[in-house]
Amino acid sequence: MAENIIELKNVTKYYDDNLIIDNVSFSVKKGEFITFLGPSGCGKTTTLRMIAGFDLPTSGEILLNGKDISLLPPNKRPVNTVFQRYALFPHLNVFENIAFGLKCKKVINTYQNDEGKSYTRREKLTKKEISEKVKRALEIVDLEGFEKRSISTLSGGQQQRVAIARAIVNEPEILLLDEPLGALDLKMRKEMQIELKEIHRRLGITFIYVTHDQEEALTMSDTIVVMADGVVQQIGTPKGIYDEPANTFVADFIGESNIFNGTVVGEKKVKFCGKTFDCLDEFEKNEIVDVVVRPEDLRMCPPEEGKLVGKVLSVVFKGIHYEITVEVGKYEIVVQSTESREIGEQIGLNVAPDGIHLMKPRFTTNIFDGVITKRNTVKFADGEFECDVTQLFPGSTIDEEDYVVLPSGEKIDLTDREVTVEVGLNDITISDDEEAGGTTGHIISIIYKGDHYRLIVRTEEEEEDFVFSTDDLWNENDYVSVIIPKDKIKLTLKPTAEEKK
């Protein structure tokens, strides 16, 4: 059993007031190739920078070989980084760039004095040692004989190799790679992927790799950490993450997916798209679940044999396979197959039980912290919404002075009372008229669920998220206002300060 080389414990990071990393914990085994995967802004680079020491965690611990290093400066950590844009020193040539770290380094040498006693001395590496190490590093990255070249005469791929050589020449315990292939063209990237994997095999050290490219992550890694919004969504092997995504975000981000709302109707039986299917995952009966079916797990067959029957909407040739969109009732289902079909053709679709993945819905309802205002509206998520405050006290009414009157006749002033606001997933609509709703925000996520879209709108100031379903097609980053009908806002009182005591 390999030991953990690095371990993050409850690491949280704020930039100013923005939460970037939210209580992340995981561990990396020695010699592993681990990848942080996620969309931009998910916190993967920040996590890497905290391991390198460029950023310090706001709270939590980073353990290297069991010792807390979270506050050590980068130059005291036995890790080296390959930077996104290489960060090679333009005033130094290839040799000097690679030797930079070696020249900073002091090693402990053991000597024997005249009386035969051994003593140690911290010394710089000799010129000969340095040039030998540089030579070896250049051999590893296939750049023999490039010592004297200046950085500006190198191509992108060559600079990439120098950056790798500069990092590995220091024999770090962990090599950190921050989207190192992002600046290369596709063909070069594929080559470097294989080569990096080979370097990893030869050196046997731990690689921590950051990328937003799911294919790259699946090809190279032993373990993938999928991140979104500063939170780890799933940790697992590439196959494990692809085959058994933990939630719809992972399913949607890694590879193509058909995502549906489903209901568990019996033991290992799930109903979606109007049909009941056998599956392998066990859930409580009548539980609402998200159903993920990979396009390649769907089998096309003659209409009379298919469980689902639909009409081919479009066929796109993707090189190795065809991507076929099929309209089944009100659902659109994407199928990948090596066979083509005619547009408009009626076909049947089947899916085996192991092709159906059930997962707990990521969101079941929206919950916010709100405050009641003078006018008996409720303020939350950067906005103010009309609501029915009488629901807080059964049988109460509102008098003309905006006081809530209990059935007993007692008057209550609710101004500034803190409440919990709950809004269902189907109770929110959005509009591009900024004045139409109670608050405004940008659409940050759109997931297609067969017959409708699951959207997330995030407000600007407080960064509160509204999750809801809609049939309409919107674009990511659209600026919209959020509309919630008065009777769909469910309020519950929070205990006041006195009540807490």
Added chain:
Amino acid sequence: MKFRFSRKTLGIPYAVFLLFFVIIPMLVILFYAFTTTETDASGAEHFSFALSNFGKFFSDPTKLSTIVYSLVIALVTTVICLLIAYPVAYILAMSKLKKKFVILMLFVLPMWINFVLRVNALREIFNLLSLSPAFEWLQSANYFKTIFGMVFDFLPFMILPLYTTIMKIDKSLYEASSDLGGNALTTFTRVTLPLSMPGIMSGVTMVFLPSMTNYVVSDMLGNAKVTIIGKFIYDYFCNDWHMGSMVALILLIVVFLSTLLTGGFGSEENVRGANL
């Protein structure tokens, strides 16, 4: 008919300008430097070729010492400017202040006020100070006052190019250096300093050259006791154009050599006075 400016036609005004204001004056100086005026018996003046100006200059200790003094004053001014400007530029370039532009402007602002006025004001301050017994030594500290005035005047020319070069250094290089085990000092000596060299070079050229020739400062602050080479040339042109031209020519060569030395002709990025 369509009339189009070719690159050649557009260049003509500049060529004319260069011819009349650079090349011809240079030739005139060359001509005067290697001639003398002789008056013959009839009283008519005519020029004759001579190397005597050249000989006279290098055989006259006062002339030679003026050149040496000018060089030393310029050198000291440049070094002091560099020592003051580098930390300022470095701190400003590195700071995360949103309003650092304002601070930079405060350093540069004096450049926009008439130069003679500033030197005059400085002289008055020195005069005022020297009335107090504690600063009485200022009265005769002519070299100190001259150098002070020059530093005061030329400092912005050092700060600006330094600031722009340091600003332009990719911040990830500092991270790379620290990642490779370099501490703050190594990062400075092996990354920041070498990469800000172009800025240092242009700052040095922009301070060193004017402080050799700008005699307004030395005249006004040095009680006319400090003579620098610029003053020298000015004085000669009042009566002896031949000697004046020779001194100007020698200064040109000194300047050329020192520019060559600092690599001011470098083909790479030249950030002289960049931005603002």
